[in-house]
Amino acid sequence: MVGRDCRLLLVKTVLGMERVAASYIAEIDPGARIEPLPRGFKGLVLVEASRDKYEVAREIEAKVPEAEKVIVAEACTEAEPAKIAEAAAALAPEFISSNETFAVRTVRRGRHNFTSIDVNVVVGDAVRRATGAQVNLRYPDKVVAVEIIQDLALIAFYPGSREWRKMRPGKYPLYKLFRRFSIAQMPYLGPLDACRTMGVRIGREVQNFEVGELVVSPIGLVDARQLSVFLEGVFEGIESRYQIQRKSYGRDVRQVPVYVQDLYQLVRGRYNEPIIVFEPEGDPASRRAKDILEIVKRSRRVTLLFGSREGIPEGIYRFADLVLDIAPGITLSTEYAAASALIAIGSIIHDMLALDQDSDSNSETSNERDSKGD
Incomplete structure (x- = not known):
């Protein structure tokens, strides 16, 4: 069945929700022929509509x-x-005009003597010749979807x-921003099991955001054993999250480096750099x-300075560019x-960063065009 003769719809579901x-x-559509798990493939429901397939699709959605x-x-x-x-x-000329871009997305299920990429290449070339449209794999105007079920x-x-x-487009990758942040965290000290648990959680969080560095900043004399256990937890948390990111991200991931420096000495050493304190006394x-x-x-x-069981000392507020409260009325753990x-921070300034990024991209494009014109 080719063209409008095909009345099939493919419905994709979470595994286990097919029936x-x-x-x-x-x-x-009581008159439809419905096949959950067609050919035994999970997450699919194949529907042959008994009436207008577009109307049935809209109702399903x-x-x-x-x-x-x-x-x-x-x-x-x-x-x-x-x-x-x-x-x-x-069929392509009915859906894709010559001034649009397109991409072919193939999902292949079952055993074949060809790959999904093989299909993408062959179909993409045929559609390009039929429509005169250009290929854009990242942000196409139209998608040609090929769903293969055996x-x-x-x-x-x-x-x-x-x-x-x-x-x-319109979204700024915030990890680029977070890599410029140095997190100065007062260590969580006390019972050893709590020190380790808190260290693991903090380590996972800083690695999750891929910040530029984590500086564990105690004040004065502290218990070495408690600090050691806290740091062991930090390294464990960073490593566990880092390994997950390496497997799941389609880009390079940077492991967060960890340092130790007395809080007052850190502030003194960075007197000519911006410092932001996060405490409930600050501005929203x-x-x-x-x-x-x-x-x-x-x-x-x-x-960015963060307290622990005790907050950042108020004397440091005078050396900060900003003192901020991110959740007025709530003391965050x-x-x-x-x-x-x-x-x-990311949510507050994201749109402004994205706007600047788009402006830079447009400027670069204009410069490229001017250069080609010259």
């Missing part, structure tokens, strides 16, 4: 939250790259805006958004203070 979704879809994605097939063909490409090229291939077209992406962070942005834009390193502050 639940199928039962609700049956209420929407509106009434069935168990449906993660609803893909309306414009063509159904054998799972052979050449036949898929032929069908996609025949011997069956479904071909669909939808706007690129429907793709959920972690990063897209949102009220100082412009000041935070100005500090971030002009400084290579910004030091030690392990959440740094994470909460980083989230607050």
Whole structure:
């Protein structure tokens, strides 16, 4: 079945919810042929609609939250790259104009003598020749979706805006900002089991945000054993989170370095660098958004100070550029203070950073065009 003759919809669900979704879809279209786990593949429900497939798809999206994605097939063909490409090229001019960009996304299930990349290449070339459109793999205007289920291939077209992406235009990657922050954390001292637990949590949090450095900053004379156990926990927390990031991120990850320095000596040594103290006595962070942005834009390193069982001494407030309260009326526990502050700062100034990034990108593009014109 090619073109409008294909009445199939592919519904993707969370694993284990296939039959639940199928039962609700049956209420929407009682005459439909519904196959949960087609060919034994989990997370799928194959639906052959008995009435207008677009209307059925809209109702599923509106009434069935168990449906993660609803893909309306414009063509159904054998799972052979050449036949898929032929069908996609025949339909593509109806959905993709010559001044748009597109990308082919193939999901292959089952055993075949070709790969998903093979399909992407063949289909992409056929669609490009049929439409005159250009390929944009990151942010396409339109997506050609090829869903292969063993011997069956479904071909669909939808706007690129429907793709959920972690990063897209208008979003600033905040890890670039956080790498310029130095976290000065007073150590959590006391019972050894609590020292270690708190150290692990703090270590995971600073690594989670990939800050520039963590400086453990005690005041004066402290118990060496308690400090040692706290630091062991910090290193454990950093390492555990770092290993997860290495496996799951599609970019290089930087492991947070750890130092130890007396709090007063740290403040003295950074007298000419911006310092921000986070304590309940400070101004609401949102009220100082412009000041935070100005500090971030002009400084290579910004030091953020956090207390522990005791807060940052008030004498240090005089040496700080800002004293901020990120949750007025709430005293944050030690392990959440740094994470909460980083989230607050990122949320407050994100749009301004993204706007600057877009301006820089537009400027670079204009310069490139001027250079080519010359």
